[in-house]
Amino acid sequence: MRVSVFATVSLVLAMACGPGKGADAPETANLTEKNVTPGDGVDLQVGCTPSGPELCFNAVDDNCNGVIDEGCGITTGVLQFTVAWGDSPADVDLIVTDPNGERVDETSRASKGGLHLDKDCPGENGCHGQNIENIFMEGLDVPRGKYTVEVRLVDAKSASLPVKVRVSARVGNHTFGTTVNLSPPSGPSASAAGSPSPGERGASSSRRSFSFEL
Numbered sequence: 001m002r003v004s005v006f007a008t009v010s011l012v013l014a015m016a017c018g019p020g021k022g023a024d025a026p027e028t029a030n031l032t033e034k035n036v037t038p039g040d041g042v043d044l045q046v047g048c049t050p051s052g053p054e055l056c057f058n059a060v061d062d063n064c065n066g067v068i069d070e071g072c073g074i075t076t077g078v079l080q081f082t083v084a085w086g087d088s089p090a091d092v093d094l095i096v097t098d099p100n101g102e103r104v105d106e107t108s109r110a111s112k113g114g115l116h117l118d119k120d121c122p123g124e125n126g127c128h129g130q131n132i133e134n135i136f137m138e139g140l141d142v143p144r145g146k147y148t149v150e151v152r153l154v155d156a157k158s159a160s161l162p163v164k165v166r167v168s169a170r171v172g173n174h175t176f177g178t179t180v181n182l183s184p185p186s187g188p189s190a191s192a193a194g195s196p197s198p199g200e201r202g203a204s205s206s207r208r209s210f211s212f213e214l
């Protein structure tokens with residue numbers, strides 16, 4: 001009996017101390033967004049419906065395991081922000097602003113708070129003809145406060161308009177996101193002139209954003 005109890009205790013301890021590295025650490029379970037604020041034209045989908053195995057380069061948590069595009073050569077963390085726009089020739093940027101007001105994008109790829117841009121397509125190795133940009137939080141010391149996630153159409157090039165862009169966020173052990181349509185500010189369906197009215201919700205713009213707090 002003593003051996004059995006010892007074995008049981010050992011097993012429990014082993015499970016409790018588990019691999020637990022990086023994004024799988026227990027601390028992530030307590031990380032939850034609040035005060036989520038979608039910008040104009042942003043319809044955030046907070047629930048996750050598994051659709052099968054994880055697919056790469058679509059910025060969707062297809063298997064609902066709380067990680068976006070895992071196994072696709074991009075890095076995750078307790079926070080992860082990913083945009084994907086297929087094989088369109090357009091240039092789209094992902095910009096994340098942390099609680100200290102630091103912006104992470106292609107011109108400033110890391111913040112003191114721990115955010116890193118690790119994929120900037122098109123043009124970088126590993127894009128495989130599929131456009132994706134990915135920003136992740138390194139480590140578990142996550143700054144608390146407001147995060148703003150923005151996608152911006154930098155250059156439509158020869159792309160069909162509007163450019164459909166998927167943007168997703170991982171917070172702790174779950175993901176949420178949206179699909180937005182981007183067009184140049186002068187485009188026929190853009191809502192850049194003046195302040196977008198509620199009636200323009202869903203119309204195309206050259207930029208879309210949402211924010212949340214930790």
Ligand SMILES: [Ca+2]
Binds near residue numbers: 060063064067069
């Ligand atoms: Ca996944």
Ligand SMILES: [Ca+2]
Binds near residue numbers: 057
């Ligand atoms: Ca995916």
